[in-house]
Amino acid sequence: MRGAVLKSRIPLALFGVLLLAGGLRFYGLGIQSLWVDELASVWFAGPGSVAEVVERTVGDVHPPGYHLVLHLSMTVFGDAEWAVRLPSAVAGWLAVYVVFLLGRELYSTREGLAGALLTAVFFSPVYYAQEARSYSLLLLFSALTALLWWRVFRGFTEGGRPGGWTVLGYVAAATICCYLHYFGLFIVAFQGAAMFWAVGVFRLRSVFGVIVVYVPIGLAYLPWAFVMPGQARDREPGATAPGLYADFLFNSSPAMTLIAALLFFGLFAVSLPALGAVRSVEGFGRFMPGLLLVGWLTVPFGVAWIISEYATPILSARNMIVASPAAYLLLARAIVVLAPNARLQTALAVGVAGLSLYQVVFTDELYSRVHKQQVREAVAFVTDRRENDPLVVHCGVGREANYYYRAQGSDRSEFSQVGACEAERMAAVLSAGAEHGEIILVYAHLRPSEELLRAMSEEYRPVTHRDLYDAGAFLYRNPAGQGTGT
Template sequence: MRRVPWTVGLVALAAGLRLVRVGAWDIGLDEAYSALVAARPLADLVAFVARDDFHPPLYYLFLHLWQTVAGSDEFWLRFPSVVFGSLAVWVISRLGTELADARTGFVAGLLAALSPLHIFHAQDLRMYALLLLLASGALLFFVRGLRTGRTGDWVLHAGFLALALYTHYGAYLLVAGETLAVAWLWATRGPLPVRSWMASAGIALLTFLPWSHVLWQHLRRTAPPQAADGILIPIQQVAYALVAFTSDFLPPGQPVLKAAVLLVSFAAALSGARTLRERPASAVVLMCTSLGALGLAALVGLRLQTIAVGTHVLIPRTLLVASVGYLVLLAAAGTRLRPRPLGWGLLGLLVVLNLAALPRVYLGPRPLWGPWRAVAAYVAERIREGDGIVVVSGHWARPFDFYFGPRAKPVRIVRYYGRQDLGRVRDLVAHSSRVWLVLRQPEAVDPHGRVVRLLDSVARSPSQFSFPAGTRILLFTLAHRSQPIDTRR
């Protein structure tokens, strides 16, 4: 195989798949959070992330600069993720070539290019595509450093690893996997450039030291008071991640299919490691940085059961780093298993599963996040001096804030998260002639309808405007400042 043409072809394929409909849907919940944080003044951005977020600041700093170019356009805001995700495919293919051979490298890159999980995050205004690129680069130079011992490889390893740590705490999975691999190889294979690795990893960790106290505060703030009961939940989450690494976005409600994918892919990964028996160091590195790292993550999951937003910490995106070695193991199984038809059948199955999942990546669930650009434009075009806005949708207020902020005159907005905000709503009502009530999943934060009842008690029957995905706007003209209702659409 000629290396340059197929590498270029893989990157082109990856970019093409990641560009499909990348600007077709509105900015979603977490994406709006990224954009709003990045829009803060630079002096305040890092302090806000340290105080109120659960991620390191590098991606937000990058996005702060990129937003000056991209503005609020969905395509251009997401475009860097497309670039990061496409370049990660090239790095993964190089990793497969380093650890096995050119054929395995090509197939590893192909599986990464077709991965629904990787495509999803390469179309997302979040830090996960950047994490994947940086962690893959760090792993590539780790492998080269072990093989050649060159100082340049270890310097690049330290640089990529430090940047990955400042992008997402999931990069610690790579640190854990590398530690396992070095310990295993040192115990079983004798001399290794252990000091070089320790110096390289140590430099990366020292570079991260200024932020480590923030990480400690995050852990103290979000760790439950007691460890989780049993290891069943962490194991379930790791198993779910392995399914997602193999082929995410499988048809919903198909537990038998997902169990079959898990068993087949896990067996294939183990077989891939066995096919590398003439390169035992490669098998050790891949096993430790994928399955070994996931095993350690399950142990961590016993303690860190949830993160700040109440989501389980062991979800595919936080474990994304481990998918790199796992995909290379699957590629090794597909290209090196004997008899050959068995490997070809495995590759065919993986390609078919991933291609079949792509419509679900492109058509759902993101288009269901809500037409927030249209909602914000509708309000912005009709709002007038003396109006107020109440958003009853919990954290769904973030996309509304993102789209409404740049286009509207200053107006008071109350974001209702619970009964504790009712006083702020009353104060807004007392100083407004009309109130725009934006509703999206109001039952989550106002199950008893207190806000609607309050507005009904002081206003005319509202005008109502409905949008897709269950989003509604109610326009209340208040009795104490009666004015005509603007019903233009």
């Protein structure tokens, strides 16, 4: 009777988690301005055919998968701020459910529910679900490929061969993951290496079947493999500080990081003696879920860190969203293993989730404080003065800003414009500004150099400065100009 009651509560609990996740992801999608990278996404995914979207993406540093998704979404829903963020919100919400399925298959429903709850409320999955970039879709497909990977692996090791639909689903999901982001390709490569190793340990004769699984993925990605080298950027080596990875996963919160560290240590302390006592391949198999999650959490980060430190910088904290399901499922597993009964497990999971939710809503003020570059407000400073025919000098935000010029009833082509972030561009500014009574220096993402600002103040009379979040606008008066500025 007790078991039946508990089973009846599982759908209700999952519904509650998904409802919470949806509220956190869909609320306020249009409150904040699109920042420069989001505006770049909109430009790459803009009007035209699918072929034109791919052609534009060749000039980017990412594969075209996300831009194609955004292009389709914009065709249906338009390009309002909420609409261009909608694919990310939907993907972030679905990722919570996929993490539940993955936790349930690796361990049990308890780990699935706890992992889904943590994914629902930690800052990074929520934040990137409200951003028109590829990261939320990358989270979804990282979790989905892991789920299908596990089913393929079990098919090879338990039945000799996985089902055709399972293999087809994994091939499709892995191919999409590769085309979403280069770290999607990275995670699929990790999964491939893990599959060869794991199947080789448990059922060596099935290794050829693994090759059959991964050949279609390689062939599907081959056309873009020829484009990849042209997207590389020559940058000095240097890796992100490892501590930023923990900050990304655990809300940049010392308290949450400490809680996670204690849970991980407790899980390790309990599991290591049992792992050391294993004397057979079958016994070793009981630890495969944990080994998969630990490898998923650590190996991609370690490899990316080494590449960044000694070759070219590819690692940024946000790219490691590919491994966040592993972190949250390991926390869920620690909660279930360390708490002695279901009631305490629930209390601990809800307590950790509640603390994270408090941090997201009140400490980080995700919905009440500006978190994204205020390009919209900077452009409004220009369009409010369009009747004065100003020269617009832009720094860090050029063609992308036309999204907001159009949204505010204007167009970049209506203004004389010149790009300048450094003093070396001052001659171009003087030439373009000779016939204008006002000059507006608009910036976002990048800030004009002090030398340029001094040069502008020497040539023109400073009037006002609108200081915004990682953006702003300087208004200057040109005494020699022939414009209508007043």
